[in-house]
Amino acid sequence: MRSLGQRIELLGVLAHPVRIRILEELTRGVKCVSDFEDFLEISQPNISQHLGLLRNHGVIDFYMDGRLRCYFLVDPIIPDLLEILKTDYHKSLPAPSCCPVTKKGSYPGKRRR
Amino acid sequence: MRSLGQRIELLGVLAHPVRIRILEELTRGVKCVSDFEDFLEISQPNISQHLGLLRNHGVIDFYMDGRLRCYFLVDPIIPDLLEILKTDYHKSLPAPSCCPVTKKGSYPGKRRR
DNA sequence: ATTATATATTCAAATATTATTATATTTTTA
DNA sequence: TAAAAATATAATAATATTTGAATATATAAT
Numbered sequence: 313m314r315s316l317g318q319r320i321e322l323l324g325v326l327a328h329p330v331r332i333r334i335l336e337e338l339t340r341g342v343k344c345v346s347d348f349e350d351f352l353e354i355s356q357p358n359i360s361q362h363l364g365l366l367r368n369h370g371v372i373d374f375y376m377d378g379r380l381r382c383y384f385l386v387d388p389i390i391p392d393l394l395e396i397l398k399t400d401y402h403k404s405l406p407a408p409s410c411c412p413v414t415k416k417g418s419y420p421g422k423r424r425r
Numbered sequence: 426m427r428s429l430g431q432r433i434e435l436l437g438v439l440a441h442p443v444r445i446r447i448l449e450e451l452t453r454g455v456k457c458v459s460d461f462e463d464f465l466e467i468s469q470p471n472i473s474q475h476l477g478l479l480r481n482h483g484v485i486d487f488y489m490d491g492r493l494r495c496y497f498l499v500d501p502i503i504p505d506l507l508e509i510l511k512t513d514y515h516k517s518l519p520a521p522s523c524c525p526v527t528k529k530g531s532y533p534g535k536r537r538r
Numbered sequence: 539a540t541t542a543t544a545t546a547t548t549c550a551a552a553t554a555t556t557a558t559t560a561t562a563t564t565t566t567t568a
Numbered sequence: 569t570a571a572a573a574a575t576a577t578a579a580t581a582a583t584a585t586t587t588g589a590a591t592a593t594a595t596a597a598t
Contacts, residue, residue, distance in 0.1 A: 323440035388514040401501040
């Protein structure tokens with residue numbers, strides 16, 4: 313199982329708009345760097361940096377095709393994670409109802425803003 | 426549905442060891458600030474800062490119980506997300522096999538390190 | 539009313555992340 | 569073999585996040 317540290321690390325890796333877009337694109341198939349240049353509005357070196365970061369963390373890998381690097385997903389959690397992030401939950405979790413629930417308290421009391 | 430920006434924001438909020446531990450604890454039930462002091466080895470103000478951040482992002486909320494603040498989960502994605510992060514995937518995703526897959530390339534070529 | 543308890547807020551310092559710019563590497567093509 | 573194409577690396581600058589220290593607020597108990 314992923315350790316706590318590994319879970320945090322993964323979250324940190326995902327927590328960037330460019331990297332999420334790269335990963336969402338890769339769930340649809342292999343892409344080379346210049347494919348990303350077409351729809352990410354950032355510089356080529358910056359794209360490479362993000363791809364390198366994802367690769368260093370074992371999230372993606374690549375094949376060579378001539379001078380193209382064809383990146384693809386490796387970590388199997390990614391599609392599931394991306395899907396769950398897009399899921400629509402329309403109700404909040406139910407407010408806790410039974411007491412006492414904290415160590416010292418006699419909850420519930422009044423809700424405050 | 427959560428926008429891309431909201432998804433990134435959520436990931437950023439979760440990508441911290443203290444906050445993940447707080448949330449994992451809250452999936453088991455309500456906790457007040459001093460409960461967290463028992464197992465997080467950081468200062469009380471720092472705990473409050475993390476709780477405040479989680480609350481500002483709509484992930485948790487609290488009830489008052491006298492002078493205790495009893496925090497609880499609000500965002501329903503949290504338990505699912507925490508669970509998926511802990512899931513054991515033992516196989517990598519299958520390497521892509523069909524070509525051509527990139528815009529310009531004639532993939533697959535040889536895999537490189 | 540005063541004091542103690544539980545928790546929050548503020549600001550600055552420390553640290554980490556990200557983007558930018560310039561340059562390097564690798565492979566292909568001429 | 570020289571030039572072009574695709575991509576990476578390195579160094580720095582810009583920005584954001586995190587922590588620490590001091591102080592503030594609110595409620596409860598005396």
